[in-house]
Amino acid sequence: MAKDSTISLQVIRRLPRYYRFLYDLKENGITRISSRELAQRMRLTASQIRQDLNCFGGFGQQGYGYLVDQLYDEIGHILGMDQLTKTILLGVGNLGTAVGNHIDFKSRGFNLIGLFDDNPELVGDTRADMVIRSTDEIEEFCRREKPEMAVLCIPKEAAPRLVEVLVGCGVKGFWNFSHYDILHDYPDVIVENVHMGDSLMTLSYHMVQEEN
Amino acid sequence: MAKDSTISLQVIRRLPRYYRFLYDLKENGITRISSRELAQRMRLTASQIRQDLNCFGGFGQQGYGYLVDQLYDEIGHILGMDQLTKTILLGVGNLGTAVGNHIDFKSRGFNLIGLFDDNPELVGDTRADMVIRSTDEIEEFCRREKPEMAVLCIPKEAAPRLVEVLVGCGVKGFWNFSHYDILHDYPDVIVENVHMGDSLMTLSYHMVQEEN
The missing domain is CATH 1.10.10.10 (Winged helix-like DNA-binding domain superfamily/Winged helix DNA-binding domain)
Structure with missing residues (x-):
């Protein structure tokens, strides 16, 4: 090949x-x-x-x-579908829950091994068959389990501090639903940004063109 | 311009x-x-x-x-941001709830005016400040309110029947999170497909390339 x-x-x-x-x-x-x-x-x-x-x-x-x-x-x-990269997900609100439940990580080359949230009311709950951990535990978890990818379903403001920790622990790839510009601060990591709003604006563009 | x-x-x-x-x-x-x-x-x-x-x-x-x-x-x-296209959302599970709460439709040219689900346990509940209606009411609602865009957060299997109803009621655009290939059956409507799995596979590709 x-x-x-x-x-x-x-x-x-x-x-x-x-x-x-x-x-x-x-x-x-x-x-x-x-x-x-x-x-x-x-x-x-x-x-x-x-x-x-x-x-x-x-x-x-x-x-x-x-x-x-x-x-x-x-x-x-x-596409790397024949290997499983250890992955954690940060932010288990509606979006994180939808991503955790809706996306079949294993068939896309990733193995979701941990969920984290800083909301004490969520910590200890279960999503996607996993217990939600406190974000305070991320560093220790990463040193032990060595995930290489992190899914960010957290607000933009919360992202810089957590990404700093994750990059320090060896996380190399980010599936980024937050609007934090990771590459601006860490040009060497691999980032796939998901801007759902951009997709919606593209639809708007085509609908407006159709009318004219 | x-x-x-x-x-x-x-x-x-x-x-x-x-x-x-x-x-x-x-x-x-x-x-x-x-x-x-x-x-x-x-x-x-x-x-x-x-x-x-x-x-x-x-x-x-x-x-x-x-x-x-x-x-x-x-x-x-x-991009058509200076007009508001009436929009409905179908499927208020985790994904639909995340999309309804997380996406600021109004700042992207759309006005979300109705939520629908076929789960009787959800009908009557509130999400994104709107009451969830039964999918049985869609046709009557569309004839009255004339939405032009529909967000599909429903399973692939449920989509063909509902899209037929919606197209019949004059819906012209679809923000499609289901994996139903709308354009195959309705080549004249406007579709923006969201395949989150594709984004994840693209990330996998780049991570695999990095290792080699």
Whole structure:
């Protein structure tokens, strides 16, 4: 499998979508698919699909198409789905509870091993089959369990202090729902920001365009 | 203000980010900013910023920079932030509750006017200062209130039946957290899909690359 560090972020962002569609094909018992058929299902062009998959060495054969199982596994491997990175979640309000319950971390390469909140009324409660710990315990927990990823479902104001602790304990990746700009202060960590409001504004843009 | 329907989706997706950064500048009392300074804050290049904003007619003046207030208002206008589209939310579980409470719809061009769930234990409860209605009431509610956007926080299986009702009632836009492929069945509506799992897989990809 060729890996190319110059692969554009756009292509990378499409990989999870390929992975989802291939999963559905597998579930429906489809073992082989042409780039044309896959393109139709994904509303892409066949040439874009061939181009995207060529970035990773290309998997298909002219006139034969792609083997669904193989392509699924390869893309899963590229995305790191075949390993489980230890993960903790900070902030178990509505958002953190939704993320903890709604997201299947294990099938996305992460193993959620701890939940933390600074609200004493939540500490000791259970979410996603785990007991909520106090944020005071984070440092000791991290030194012991060595999580490498943290999900931040905390307010922006609370984030800088906690991120400092986490980075100090060796956390390398953040799935960041807070609006704190982590990369500004820690340019070497890996951050995936989730700005749900941006998605909503994009929808607004398209609805406004439609009216005009 | 020039509008150009050929603007790439990439540029459009960056607009909410400009809008957020400009909001912060306003909040910090900054009235004027050069493309170089804005670029530094946003981790873009000055030329990319000039290019992006030129798609919409360009706002800056050589050697003077951008007026923060004016640029904020203009981008807000492009994004449709100066109107309020009537919106309903379906599915008031953890995810729907988080979305209803966590997202400031009004500052993103939408007015949340109704919550619906098919769980009889939730119907009559209050979330985000609204009473949860039964999904049985959706059609009558839509005929009366004419919402144009629906947020779907429901399972994939429940979505097709409800989307059929909503499209029939004139709902034109969907903020879709379910994994139902709305555009496949209704190519003419406007859909913004939120696949949080894709974001998580992208983070996994970057963490795996870092290790190699």
